[in-house]
Amino acid sequence: MTDRDLYLLDVLAAHRVLTAEQVAALLYPSVDRAQRRLLALTRRGALERFRARVYPGSQAWRYTLSYPAVQLVAARRAERPASRSAHNTTVLRLARSRTLEHQLGVNGFFTSLARDAAARPLTRLANWYSESTVATALQWDHGIREAIRPDGYGRWIEGPRVTTFFIEYDRGTESLERLGGKITGYATYLPGMTVLYHLHSALRETHFHHKLIGAGREGVATTTAELLAASGEGVSGPVWLPAGPGTRRRLRLSELPGSGFALQANEWGAGTAPIPAPHLPEVA
Incomplete structure (x- = not known):
């Protein structure tokens, strides 16, 4: 092999x-x-x-x-x-x-990032960790249990900029109240951490941003499946709409604020095979 x-x-x-x-x-x-x-x-x-x-x-x-x-x-x-x-x-x-399509959606998000990285110099998806790996690392390394359960974790490097993030992948099956309620956990335990919400539709995105008014939303940004399909942009491109009263311009992934937080998954099932190209991630 x-x-x-x-x-x-x-x-x-x-x-x-x-x-x-x-x-x-x-x-x-x-x-x-x-x-x-x-x-x-x-x-x-x-x-x-x-x-x-x-x-x-x-x-x-x-x-x-x-x-x-x-x-x-x-x-x-x-x-x-x-x-x-x-x-x-x-x-x-x-x-x-029942969650197979959701799993494939999350995996498609990260493989799309890897494809974007391959097309750009000095760009890499450095880490791609699964929901279970993140849950284990948060519990054992940071003492965080059920309050935070993202669908994945990534670290994106583009030139001198490093963006670490959690991803919440939405297929339209959860209520907006439940989606918005997750932000409380992030704001409590990891304030300022970038949390990406990949939402089902533009209408859902609009309603979601209304739900965030008054909530602890620092670091939250959204995009939609509809926008990605219509624009032809990759998920690292200018498709991320930050929550809050600041800019309403969509930003590149590398333009989102970094928190300085990083997960290390070496003890939680990280791969052992050589990584065959410099833009590809460590997986766990």
């Missing part, structure tokens, strides 16, 4: 599932190249794939680790792997999970 293959296994060990489009954004110059490599790895037993039956048309394959890949990742980390039956149950539950 190549370094790129081993890195992909680390990504899937941390983030569970990817589509071919997401793998291409992360590691390949085209979706076709990614699909061919994913098919080869599946045929060799390194990956498993699944998709739901839809009519008309077909759903894109979702790729996850095979059991031999789980064993390989565990061996490289000097860990004991789950049993084969436990792995099979995990894959079945993942394929049937």
Whole structure:
């Protein structure tokens, strides 16, 4: 297996599932190249794939680790792997999970950042940590338990600017009260931390900003799936609308204020494979 293959296994060990489009954004110059490599790895037993039956048309394959890949990742980390039956149950539950599309949305956000970084000099998505990794690191390193549960953590480097952030990925299933209520936890435990809300629609974004009036909103910025689709901008581009009475201009990710806060996940399942390109993140 190549370094790129081993890195992909680390990504899937941390983030569970990817589509071919997401793998291409992360590691390949085209979706076709990614699909061919994913098919080869599946045929060799390194990956498993699944998709739901839809009519008309077909759903894109979702790729996850095979059991031999789980064993390989565990061996490289000097860990004991789950049993084969436990792995099979995990894959079945993942394929049937109500939160699968949410997980893919979060992963798509980070793989899009990696694609943006590849296109720019002196730019890198340095860290990409999962919800479970963040929860563990916050609890053990900072004593924060249930008050904060972001969907992921990233560290974005663009030239001399470093932006660390949490992401809250919204598919329109939670109430605005619940979304806004999360800000209280961030304001209490990590004041000034950049929190990105990727919202479902422009209307939802407008209503969300109204909900934030009077709330502790320092560091909060929003974008929408509609805006990203219509503008063609990447998620690192000028698509982020800061909350509060200041500028109403949308900012680049690198223009958002940095808090100086950083998570270290080396002890919480960080990958062991060599990172195959300088713009790619450490994953955990």
